[in-house]
Amino acid sequence: MMVAESLASNNKVLKIRNLSTHYFSRRGVLKAVDRVSMDLRKQEFIGIVGESGCGKSTLAFSIMRLIQPPGKIVEGEILFNGKDLLKLKDEEMRRVRGKEIGMVFQDPMTSLDPLEKIGDQIVETIQMHEDVDKKEALEKAMKLLESVGLPGDRVNYYPHQLSGGQRQRVMIALAIALNPTLLIADEPTTALDVIVQEKIMEILEKMKREGRSIILITHDFSLAAEKSDRILIMYAGWIVEMGDSMKLVAEPLHPYTKGLIESVPDIWLARKIKTMPGFPPDLINPPPGCKFHPRCPKAKEICKREEPPLIEVNGRLVKCWLYE
Amino acid sequence: MAEKPKANVEVKNLATRIFKPIIPEAEGRNMVIAGLIIVITILLMAVLADVIAPYNPTKFAGKPLSPPSLQNPMGTDNLGRDILSRVIFGSRIVLVVVFSAAMVSMSIGVPIGLISGYFGGKLDRAISMVMDSMYAFPSLILAIAIAAVLGPSVVNAVVAISVVYVPTYFRMVRGQTLSLKSRLFVEAARAAGAGNTRIMSKYIFPNLVTTAIVVFSLSIADAILTEAGLSFLGFIVTAPTPDWGFDLSSGRPYLPSGYWWMITFPGFMVMLLALGFALIGEGLSEVYAPGRER
Amino acid sequence: MASLKAYIATRALLVIPTVIILLTLVFFILRILPGDPIASMVGQKVPPEVLERLREEAGLNKPIYIQYFEYLFNIIHGNFGRSMIWGKRPVIAEIMDRFPATLELTIFGFILSVLIGVFTGSIAAFKRNSKLDASMRIYSIIAYSLFIPWFGMVLQMIFGVYLKILPIAGRITPGVEPERITTLYVLDSILTLNFQALSSSLIHLFLPSLTLGIVLSGAYTRLVRNNLIDILSQDFITAYRARGVKDRKIALHAMKNAFIPVITLMGLQFAILLAGAVLTETTFSWPGMGTFLLERIQYRDYNSVQGAIVFYALFVALISLIVDVIYALIDPRVRY
Numbered sequence: 035m036m037v038a039e040s041l042a043s044n045n046k047v048l049k050i051r052n053l054s055t056h057y058f059s060r061r062g063v064l065k066a067v068d069r070v071s072m073d074l075r076k077q078e079f080i081g082i083v084g085e086s087g088c089g090k091s092t093l094a095f096s097i098m099r100l101i102q103p104p105g106k107i108v109e110g111e112i113l114f115n116g117k118d119l120l121k122l123k124d125e126e127m128r129r130v131r132g133k134e135i136g137m138v139f140q141d142p143m144t145s146l147d148p149l150e151k152i153g154d155q156i157v158e159t160i161q162m163h164e165d166v167d168k169k170e171a172l173e174k175a176m177k178l179l180e181s182v183g184l185p186g187d188r189v190n191y192y193p194h195q196l197s198g199g200q201r202q203r204v205m206i207a208l209a210i211a212l213n214p215t216l217l218i219a220d221e222p223t224t225a226l227d228v229i230v231q232e233k234i235m236e237i238l239e240k241m242k243r244e245g246r247s248i249i250l251i252t253h254d255f256s257l258a259a260e261k262s263d264r265i266l267i268m269y270a271g272w273i274v275e276m277g278d279s280m281k282l283v284a285e286p287l288h289p290y291t292k293g294l295i296e297s298v299p300d301i302w303l304a305r306k307i308k309t310m311p312g313f314p315p316d317l318i319n320p321p322p323g324c325k326f327h328p329r330c331p332k333a334k335e336i337c338k339r340e341e342p343p344l345i346e347v348n349g350r351l352v353k354c355w356l357y358e
Numbered sequence: 359m360a361e362k363p364k365a366n367v368e369v370k371n372l373a374t375r376i377f378k379p380i381i382p383e384a385e386g387r388n389m390v391i392a393g394l395i396i397v398i399t400i401l402l403m404a405v406l407a408d409v410i411a412p413y414n415p416t417k418f419a420g421k422p423l424s425p426p427s428l429q430n431p432m433g434t435d436n437l438g439r440d441i442l443s444r445v446i447f448g449s450r451i452v453l454v455v456v457f458s459a460a461m462v463s464m465s466i467g468v469p470i471g472l473i474s475g476y477f478g479g480k481l482d483r484a485i486s487m488v489m490d491s492m493y494a495f496p497s498l499i500l501a502i503a504i505a506a507v508l509g510p511s512v513v514n515a516v517v518a519i520s521v522v523y524v525p526t527y528f529r530m531v532r533g534q535t536l537s538l539k540s541r542l543f544v545e546a547a548r549a550a551g552a553g554n555t556r557i558m559s560k561y562i563f564p565n566l567v568t569t570a571i572v573v574f575s576l577s578i579a580d581a582i583l584t585e586a587g588l589s590f591l592g593f594i595v596t597a598p599t600p601d602w603g604f605d606l607s608s609g610r611p612y613l614p615s616g617y618w619w620m621i622t623f624p625g626f627m628v629m630l631l632a633l634g635f636a637l638i639g640e641g642l643s644e645v646y647a648p649g650r651e652r
Numbered sequence: 653m654a655s656l657k658a659y660i661a662t663r664a665l666l667v668i669p670t671v672i673i674l675l676t677l678v679f680f681i682l683r684i685l686p687g688d689p690i691a692s693m694v695g696q697k698v699p700p701e702v703l704e705r706l707r708e709e710a711g712l713n714k715p716i717y718i719q720y721f722e723y724l725f726n727i728i729h730g731n732f733g734r735s736m737i738w739g740k741r742p743v744i745a746e747i748m749d750r751f752p753a754t755l756e757l758t759i760f761g762f763i764l765s766v767l768i769g770v771f772t773g774s775i776a777a778f779k780r781n782s783k784l785d786a787s788m789r790i791y792s793i794i795a796y797s798l799f800i801p802w803f804g805m806v807l808q809m810i811f812g813v814y815l816k817i818l819p820i821a822g823r824i825t826p827g828v829e830p831e832r833i834t835t836l837y838v839l840d841s842i843l844t845l846n847f848q849a850l851s852s853s854l855i856h857l858f859l860p861s862l863t864l865g866i867v868l869s870g871a872y873t874r875l876v877r878n879n880l881i882d883i884l885s886q887d888f889i890t891a892y893r894a895r896g897v898k899d900r901k902i903a904l905h906a907m908k909n910a911f912i913p914v915i916t917l918m919g920l921q922f923a924i925l926l927a928g929a930v931l932t933e934t935t936f937s938w939p940g941m942g943t944f945l946l947e948r949i950q951y952r953d954y955n956s957v958q959g960a961i962v963f964y965a966l967f968v969a970l971i972s973l974i975v976d977v978i979y980a981l982i983d984p985r986v987r988y
Contacts, residue, residue, distance in 0.1 A: 098894055132896030139894075144887040147905055148985060149912075159895045192984040208895060389793075491673040494920070494968055498927035499945070503681050503961050506949045583799055587931050590801050591946060606801055610935070613805055614820065616813050625802025633797035640793055 047216055047247045048074035048097070053110030055089075055096045062318040066092040066105070068271035071344075074216070079239070079248045081258025081279070083294070084268035085314050090251045091140075093268070094220050097249075098137055099127050115215070133163040136209030140221035142201035146193040152179070152204055153189025159211050178207040182237050199230035206237055210246075217241055220251045235261055255294050259283045267291050270315050270325040277350030287352040289330045324355065332356060386644025393575075393637030400631050404449040413440035415447040416598040423617055433619035435605075436612060437598075444600040445623050451594065451601045452631065455515050456581045460574065462520035467527025468570070472558055474528070475535030486532065493525035497580075498587050505593040515594040519584055523577050530573045531566060538562050568646050575639030579632045586628040602628045656980060663976045667969050672724075674965035679723055682958055683712065706954070709736060732959035737951050743959035747941065751963070752835035753823055754940030757864065757932065758925050760857050764865025765921070769872020770914070774907060776873065777880035788873055795870030800928050804863040804935035811859060818859055821937035825852045860936040864928050868921055875917055879910040912983050919975035923968055 055067040066089045074080055082090045095101050097112055099119060112119040114135070119127065131137075139145040147155060156175035157168060166174075176186030182203040193201055202222060209217055219238060223231035239261065242248050252258050258265050258279070265282050267275040267290065275288040286292045293310040312329035315321055321328050327337040334355060342355045403410065413419035419430065419440035426433045432441035474482040492500070504518035538544060544561050552560070588594050589603030597608070602624040609620030707713055711722065726733065732743035776788035812820035819825075823837060830841040830849035838857070841849035883889065883906045892902045930942030937943070941960060948956035980986045 100890060100893055128896045128898065130896070131894055137891075137894040139887055139891055141887055145891045147888045147892070147909070149908055149983065150905070151984075158897060158901070162895070162897050162901075194985050205891070208891075211895075487669060488673055488677075491670050492677060494670070494923055494972060495674060495677070495965060496923040496927035496930075496968065498930055499961065499964055500681075502930070502945065502949070503678070503957075506957065507682055579797060583797075586799050587801075587927075590931065591934065603799075603801075606799075606805070610801075610805065613808060614813060616809075618809055618813075621802065621805045621809075625799050625805065628799040628802060629794075629797050632799070633794060636793050636797050 045076040046073050047076050047078075047115060048072075049111075049113040050097070051111040051113070053093070053096060053112060054108045055092050055101055055105060056108050057105045059104060059318070064317045065271050065320070066317065067096060069110070070268075070271075070273050072266060072273060072276065074247050074249065076215075076247055077242060077245055078264065079242045079250065079262045080264045080266060081250045081252060081262035082266045082268060083252060083255050083258045086253060087314055087317070088268045089271040090268050091220055094137070094218050094249065094251050097218060098131060098135060100131075129163065132159055132209075132214070133212045134214050135216045135218060136212075136214040138202070138205050138209050138217070138219040138222045141225045142198050142205050143225065145205055146201055148193055150192075151189065152191050152193065152196070155204075156189070156208055156211055159208055163212050174211070175207075178211055179204070181210075182207045183233070198226050199233065202226060202230075202234050203237065206234070206241075210241060214246070216247045216249070218249045218251070221253070222250070223257070224253070231257075256298050267294070270317060270320060272325065272353055273344075273351075274326065274353045275351065281348070281350060285348075287347055287350060287357065288326075288354050289332050289356070290326050293329075324353075386641035389637045389641030390645065391641075393634045393639075393641060396630060396634030397638065400449050400627075400634065401453065403446055404453050407446045407450060411440075411443040411446040413443040415439060415443040415600045419443070423612065423620075425617075426619055432623045433617075435608065435620055436617075439598075441605075441619060441623055444605055445602070445627055448600040448602045448605060448624060449627065449631070451512060451599070452582060452585050452589070452603070452628075455512060455519060455585050455594070456578055458516045459519035459523065459581060459585075460578055462516065463523040463577075464527050464570075464574070466520070467524040468531050468566075470524075471528040471531030472535055472562065472566075475532035476539055476554065476558055476562065478536075482532075485528075489525040489528045493529060497522045498584055501584055501588055502591065502593065505588055510593045510596065512594060515585065515588055518588065518593075519581055522584065523581060526573065526577045527570075530569060534566050534569055535562055538565055568642075572639050572643045572646065575635045575642065579635035579639060582628065582632040582635065659980050659986070660977055663973060663980075667973050670972070671966065671969045674969060675724060675727060675962060676720075678958070678961050678965055679720055682961070683716065683719060706736070727962055732962065733955040735948075735956050736953045737956075743956050746956060747944070747959060747963050749835075750939060750941050750944040752837075753938060754926075754929055754933065754942065756823075756836050756838060756853075756857065757860055757938060757940060758922075758929050760861035761864030761868065761929070761932070762918075762922070762925055764861055765868035765925075766872060766914075766918070768865055768869035770876050770907070770911075772869065773873040773876025774880060776877040777884065777910075778903070780881055785877075788877065792870040792873035792877075795866055795868075795873070797870075798867045800863060800867055800931040801935045803867060804860065804932060807859050807863060808935075819856050820859065823853065823856050823939060824849065825856075828852050860932050860938055863935070864925060864932050867928060868925055871917060871921060872914060875914055876910060879913050880906060883909045908982075912979070915975060915979050915982065918978075919972050922971045922975075926964060926968070 050070060050072045053067055053070045054065065057064040057066055068089070070089075070093060082093065084090045092101070092105070096107050097114075097119070099107070099122075101107055107120060110120070114130070119130065122130065146152075150158075153172055153175050156178060157171040160166060160171040160174060161168070164171075172189060175189050179188050180186050184200060184203050184207070188196070188200070188204070193204075196204065202225075206222075217238070222238070223234050226234065235257070238248055238250065248262075250258060250262055259282075262279050264277065265275075265279045266273055267282075267288065269290050275282065275286070275291045277287075282291065283295065286295055290310075297309055310329060315325055315328070321338075323339045324330070324333070324337040324342050327333040330337065336355050340355075342353050343358070344351050344353045345357045347357050413430075416439065418438040420434045420438055422434060422436055422438040424430060424434050430440050430442065432445060435441055435444070470485060474485045501515075501518040501522050504521055505514055508514035508517060539557075539562065544557060547557055547561050585594070586603035586606075589601045590607045592604070592607065595601045595604050597604075605624040606621055606628075609617070609624070612620050711719060714722070730744060732747070734740045735743055735746055772788045772791060776785040779785050808820040811818040828846075828849050830837060830846045830853075831844045833840045833843055837849065837853035841847070841853060889902060889906060892905060893899075897905075929940065930945070932938065933940045933942035934946065941964070945957065945960040948960065
């Protein structure tokens, strides 16, 4: 048991410490990711859940260092297999992208270059990182397409000839083309219908079985609960709760997590769906203290004044004054 | 002494008071204001030509081909006429031709576009095809053909330029009408029993106006260049009438001998006037469509 | 690729109505518009018998619908009539003497305008909201407002009259013309390896094509900038970056995408280019179609005028067909 645990801690693929990403606008500074820390183990499937605008996509883009002005990573460390991504030179970071970390995007309809054949896009990606000739790269591209459940001859197709689900498979094939150890999927199924969604998730699970670590960014709590080992709940740039998926669903600690679970429709339990009152805060002028307190049913006096600490409760982390 | 700065402030306030409510605070606003200043200055110049021009533009005013001096700030031409005075008077014909032509092409292009876009069908397809073909034809060459048949005169120039710009207005209005007619407020009006004429005049036409202003300014800029081109080629006025394009062509034989002032000023005015309208059009399109530019 | 052929065939068929409409338009202008073309061209001083003879020669005394069908029939058979002056040569032969000069000028002007426009527009887009961007936008609007004869003369004044380094008139130094193959001097002198003719024709081409190129580049600058900004913000560009594709390669992909609307503009710009060429030719004494048209209007050569305008119409239709084909070659979404 001891051995297993120490192995686990050595097996950390990703270690994020105190990461902040801000957007600078005329109205002021928007803290999209606010001092976030998290870990990801080898072959772990983690789900990052939150409402739109909570900073989950910004977190994903920060890991890839794809934040564009007016956004900027202002502080923190992103240790990936031991090296700090934020300290890499641009060219070194380029070689990490695609090769060591793959990314799948939300909208497969707009994420592929409409003017290039599927095969050419895969070949270009492979040749960016590996010194192989075109023929070899094309053969690999066909195998990749087969591995995500598409016929190999789709290399000769243009994106507009494929359906949304097929294009998302292509996106996954592109993301795993160089066998990266980490795969980040940013809302990969939001734009797709339910049946296709299940197929895409199956591919992601297969990717995990093959040894990769997966970060799934989603607003769909039930999807994350079903597929991931661990869930991370984000609210207004903070991680408010983090822990084992099963435990988190069975016994949510943070009032926001509870609200999220209650708002998920459940066809088995004939329970009433509760919608959470209020709206996500304006992140340029967030509420003082705990950013969730205006919507929190259990808000205390201290919540309005002071930021809650991250507290460990039953092996889970929760950022809430209730557990102090 | 104390009066002067105050007057300046008042002029500035007046300018902001006039422009502010019309032009919303946006990216393209400075362009619009710069354009308006150019256009209004040239308009005033045309109106007040008799008062501000130092000489009669068609009479001898100094030694022929003398360079710019205090007596003739822009020099004199080969017949000893004052170029500044010719430049001032030369603004009249181009403005008259271009504005009258714009009025004519609008009053043809706008209603046809409205009807064609609103009713659609075979008629629309036929009209569009004709208009698109005309639009694809080089406008100056079309204008030259018309002017050549009708003979050189100011009125014929108006006819030629009007014909050329009908498709521009037609295409703009038709496109807008197509997108407007399926909008909710038009559907609602139809459901409430409004007739076609009423829908076109009360619901569609008013919504065309902003786009129409942008297209108007840009096509005026273009028409100025067409007018100057026709005039340069001798299809509008004959000597001694002052017109920028025509004066430029009269200066051309003197260019190899280095009499730069004969061509510099009239041609520059053509550019300036076209630039004024182009700035207004471009600026307004940014003001009204802030999503695309930024 | 079979679908590409089918697409081109459909497009080619669609050109036919456009051509007929354009020809009808030309017919309408030249024969139905109020005013007698012969009289207005010849002027008032000519005796009525001569006027009548000229009308007869131009076939203007027949009923209008017969004139119309004769006119269409003749054009379809490549018969543009004979010139009414001098040797009474076939109009088409006269046009073929002059058209290559215009083609050469417009091709060079076109290439320059696209190069300048794509260059300035890309700079503006990649350096968005910088001072450079602002100056490129000012450039685009000023270039658009330039009056071709004036700008041409300013260039003539600087490079021809003061610096004396470039010729201000003509197509080539008389006496060094290359052997006639295509009548495109640049091409002919390359084909016959005649470098004297090549350099002479290139230096004569420089100012006129630069004049056209700069004036027409403004529209491209603006379009390329706005499109490129739009493309650069799209998901697939971020996706390229997320796969570690090099910035330079991404820029090329972005420009390829931004180029698609530019092709559409090219079609429209070509008409403006031809109109601009009329003024450029006059300014630079360039012996092309534009000067031919103006000269024949002056000589009251009705058949040549009609022939020249009809030829312009056919050329415009051909260009629009070529543009459609290029469009299909670049954008796979069109051809499948």
